[in-house]
Amino acid sequence: MDYVIDLVIIGLSVGMVYALVALGISLIFSGLDIVHFAHGEIYMLGAFIGLMIFQKLALPYVPALLLAIVVTGLIGVLIERLFYRRLTRAGGGYTVAGMGMIISGFGMSIVLQNIAFLIWGAKPLPFPVPFGMPVEVGNLTLPMSYVWIVSAGLLIMVGLHLLLRRTMLGLAMRAVAHNKDIAYLSGINVPAMISLTFGVGCALGAAAGVLIGPINYVQVQMGLGVLIKAFAAAVVGGFGSLPGAVLGGLLVGVVESLGAGFISGTYKDVYAFILLVLVLMVKPSGILGVEARMKA
Amino acid sequence: MLDIKDLVSGYGSVRILNGVSLKVERGQIVALLGGNGTGKSTLLKAVSGLIWPWSGSITFDGKRIDGLRPDRIVRLGLVQVTQGKEAFPGMTVQENLRLGAYAVRDRAKTAAALERVYGYFPVLKEKRHELSGTLSGGQLQMVCVGRGLMSSPSMIMLDEPSAALAPQVVLDIFRTIHRIARDGMTVLIVEQNVRMALLLAHYGYVLKDGVIEIEGSAERLMHDDNVRLSYLGGTVANREAQL
Missing domain, CATH: 3.40.50.300 (P-loop containing nucleotide triphosphate hydrolases)
Structure with a gap:
């Protein structure tokens, strides 16, 4: 039984990382109508930036995490301004013009990987954070790194929820996600909101990268695996739905962990997709899937 | 003008x-x-x-x-109210109206504008905490006109x-x-x-x-x-x- 609980806890913490990346992807999809295929690289970039701040600036882990979130968010805003805006202006989403968006996302992912390679090299770097001794909860022993991931992830999600539901800025972001014309006519600076939405999406990816860093190595190739899992998570939960992204992420993490523990670790990457296929067979719109019209 | x-x-x-x-x-x-x-x-x-x-x-x-x-x-x-009664269905009536005053940074002015809109459309005040997706066509139109009035x-x-x-x-x-x-x-x-x-x-x-x-x-x-x-x-x- 303890073994099952251990697996679930590992699954939840890895799932939290998937959930954060999936949240970013869903947020960007709902706001910009683009599927952002370079999001794995944003996650990688965030992890490297966090590591650099942690080592070169010798800041403690938490300030390094926060600073990496902000810096990567700003890089996201820059990427949107310089590259994606020209394409979204020509149309987006599922139109023919949206295809250009998808291709340029792939292009961006290659560019970012190569930039990271030139700066940090191909060797995986350790992210040595002294988290301290594992905590004892009942007869369970929880490594601090997992406790960190889950609690920081939850805090970030609560923060995002409050931003979107309780502030005028969040209301404006939701308005832009739902209908850009009406948002414009309400006096909202739509292009600025789109940049902000993209930046927040990238910040979420960076948070995931910095959180996973201490239990994995930080390396140039780390984005691809996570991107695919996060997409699976977003689709399982219902693409474009933010609660769906969280639920999907946690489910993918737990299923993967249980599968690896009980069936075989060799096929670890397959379980997420078995889950994906099963969910799509029963409910093609995903568990919390919403009509596109209701996404605001 | x-x-x-x-x-x-x-x-x-x-x-x-x-x-x-x-x-x-x-x-x-x-x-x-x-x-x-x-x-x-x-x-x-x-x-x-x-x-x-x-x-x-x-x-x-x-x-x-x-x-x-x-x-x-x-x-x-200068504000336009579009055709087709387009409100944000996932937001409450009041949130929809508040969005109309997004450009207004003055809380007192927004509150006054909100009261004025409720004065024109009393039914919206009753329904202010309901999601606009649940409204009738006429009420939706009121939300849209009201939202247009919110920036005064x-x-x-x-x-x-x-x-x-x-x-x-x-x-x-x-x-x-x-x-x-x-x-x-x-x-x-x-x-x-x-x-x-x-x-x-x-x-x-x-x-x-x-x-x-x-x-x-x-x-x-x-x-x-x-x-x-x-x-x-x-x-x-x-x-x-x-x-």
């Missing part, structure tokens, strides 16, 4: 407006009439900045506004506020528009319901094939043979019989 000169615009490469000139004086209600596909909505969109004017000029309150971003035009005090503009452009509404509801909406105008708002109203629009308005324009075909005081248009024939369902013979 609003002065449009030789406005040419359209979608993509399709030209819809072929040089429209139109004036709205402060405090007036002006009706923009015309059949389907004559460019009425396109004209409003070009004025509010949702589509680009190709040529011509649009002056509002003495300032050129053609080519400005829509949110800037809203900040100058000096002029509002309404695109077919009576479309797809029950006759009693249409009457209510028109009465409220009349009240809003009486309280000092300048109104440009696009309508298919020509009779109602001319009863409400001071002045009217008839748009056909992207140009102004007829213009005149509402009184005059009401008795214009062409207008009666094309839009009021009357016939010339009919009119002669009345005389």
Whole structure:
């Protein structure tokens, strides 16, 4: 039984990382109508930036995490301004013009990987954070790194929820996600909101990268695996739905962990997709899937 | 207040407006009439900045506004309420209204505007915490007009506020528009319901094939043979019989 609980806890913490990346992807999809295929690289970039701040600036882990979130968010805003805006202006989403968006996302992912390679090299770097001794909860022993991931992830999600539901800025972001014309006519600076939405999406990816860093190595190739899992998570939960992204992420993490523990670790990457296929067979719109019209 | 000169615009490469000139004086209600596909909505969109004017000029309150971003035009005090009763269904009535005052940073002003809108549409106050996705068509239209009023503009452009509404509801909406105008708002109203629009308005324009075909005081248009024939369902013979 303890073994099952251990697996679930590992699954939840890895799932939290998937959930954060999936949240970013869903947020960007709902706001910009683009599927952002370079999001794995944003996650990688965030992890490297966090590591650099942690080592070169010798800041403690938490300030390094926060600073990496902000810096990567700003890089996201820059990427949107310089590259994606020209394409979204020509149309987006599922139109023919949206295809250009998808291709340029792939292009961006290659560019970012190569930039990271030139700066940090191909060797995986350790992210040595002294988290301290594992905590004892009942007869369970929880490594601090997992406790960190889950609690920081939850805090970030609560923060995002409050931003979107309780502030005028969040209301404006939701308005832009739902209908850009009406948002414009309400006096909202739509292009600025789109940049902000993209930046927040990238910040979420960076948070995931910095959180996973201490239990994995930080390396140039780390984005691809996570991107695919996060997409699976977003689709399982219902693409474009933010609660769906969280639920999907946690489910993918737990299923993967249980599968690896009980069936075989060799096929670890397959379980997420078995889950994906099963969910799509029963409910093609995903568990919390919403009509596109209701996404605001 | 609003002065449009030789406005040419359209979608993509399709030209819809072929040089429209139109004036709205402060405090007036002006009706923009015309059949389907004559460019009425396109004209409003070009004025509010949702589509680009190709040529011509649009002056509002003495300032050129053609080519400005829509949110800037809203900040100058000119607001458009689009056709189709588009609200944000996942937000409450009050959130929808508050969004209309996004450009207003003053809390007291927003609160006052909210009370004013609730004054015009008391039913919205009752439903303020309900999601707008649950409202009836008439209530949705109220939310849309109310949202337009939230930034306390000096002029509002309404695109077919009576479309797809029950006759009693249409009457209510028109009465409220009349009240809003009486309280000092300048109104440009696009309508298919020509009779109602001319009863409400001071002045009217008839748009056909992207140009102004007829213009005149509402009184005059009401008795214009062409207008009666094309839009009021009357016939010339009919009119002669009345005389």
